[in-house]
Amino acid sequence: MTDVSAAKVAIEKPRNQWLDVWDQFRSHKGAMAGLIFLVFITLFCVFGPMLWNVDPGKLDVRNKDVRPIYMLLFDSNAKVNWANPMGTDNLGRDIMANIMQGGRISLAVGWTAMILAVFIGTLIGVLAGYFRRLDGLLMRFTDLVLSLPLLPLLLVMMLLFRDPLRAAFGPENGIFILIVVGIGITSWMQTARIVRGDVMALKEREFVLAARSIGTPPRRMITRHVLPNVLSPIMVSATLGLATAIITESALSFLGLGFPSDFPTWGKILFDSVDRMTAFPERVIWPGLAISLTVLAVNYIGDGLRDALDPRIRGL
Numbered sequence: 317m318t319d320v321s322a323a324k325v326a327i328e329k330p331r332n333q334w335l336d337v338w339d340q341f342r343s344h345k346g347a348m349a350g351l352i353f354l355v356f357i358t359l360f361c362v363f364g365p366m367l368w369n370v371d372p373g374k375l376d377v378r379n380k381d382v383r384p385i386y387m388l389l390f391d392s393n394a395k396v397n398w399a400n401p402m403g404t405d406n407l408g409r410d411i412m413a414n415i416m417q418g419g420r421i422s423l424a425v426g427w428t429a430m431i432l433a434v435f436i437g438t439l440i441g442v443l444a445g446y447f448r449r450l451d452g453l454l455m456r457f458t459d460l461v462l463s464l465p466l467l468p469l470l471l472v473m474m475l476l477f478r479d480p481l482r483a484a485f486g487p488e489n490g491i492f493i494l495i496v497v498g499i500g501i502t503s504w505m506q507t508a509r510i511v512r513g514d515v516m517a518l519k520e521r522e523f524v525l526a527a528r529s530i531g532t533p534p535r536r537m538i539t540r541h542v543l544p545n546v547l548s549p550i551m552v553s554a555t556l557g558l559a560t561a562i563i564t565e566s567a568l569s570f571l572g573l574g575f576p577s578d579f580p581t582w583g584k585i586l587f588d589s590v591d592r593m594t595a596f597p598e599r600v601i602w603p604g605l606a607i608s609l610t611v612l613a614v615n616y617i618g619d620g621l622r623d624a625l626d627p628r629i630r631g632l
Contacts, residue, residue: 340624347620350613361419372417376408418580429561432500434554437507445515473498474573507553514546548625555618559611
């Protein structure tokens, strides 16, 4: 009898909400394709160098300007080397190894800058939406930052702080900190405005008013009742912020203001390949595809998350 009762309780147990979110997300073909590609490119960049044990900075002038192996389909006399399936650049560096290493840096910058931007935007949005006396000050500050041109501001920051940070933390770490902080503090505004609007609507809901009526302090009200209910726009904003951070870092590297010349990123590889793109177009195609497809995948994931986290679309 006890087993039967336990079985009834198990049957009547409500379905987990995150399973419903996952089911809705799976039904979005573009989001699933984007997720698969993002996982693939992340594994390719993180674990690829462990399998493809080639130094991306190794110079081999005797083996320079090797074409990808697929060029044999178009030109039987093309200079190819099966040890370099994506070819080499004008200094003999392996392009596949550089794409892997560059992806590590570009994705690390994108994720770190996105987390910083989402944290700042969520903090300012919650404070502005929940505390009326802070709303005017924080939103005017947000409007002020929004009015600043993003790329020129980043260029000025790079010129002013690049040398001091490189001297303090080293060439690579200093530029990494500068780029992450620069992108993070110039990309939080949209998140702040979205979160503020949701918090302002949420704090007038019945369960929030009930919690306030029993004397729940503001800190506990925010962490327990407000933040969990604005998680949906925050997650969607995070995916879009990741794409923006990758594009911004690539633009800075393409302009020659990113990492050092011997420290590859996708944008830096693209910049180094432009001068010879007529003779060797594949050198532009590989980093360009990596940037474009990663950003497209992240945007599709954000679109799928928006649909999956909306209870009206899930039919709940």
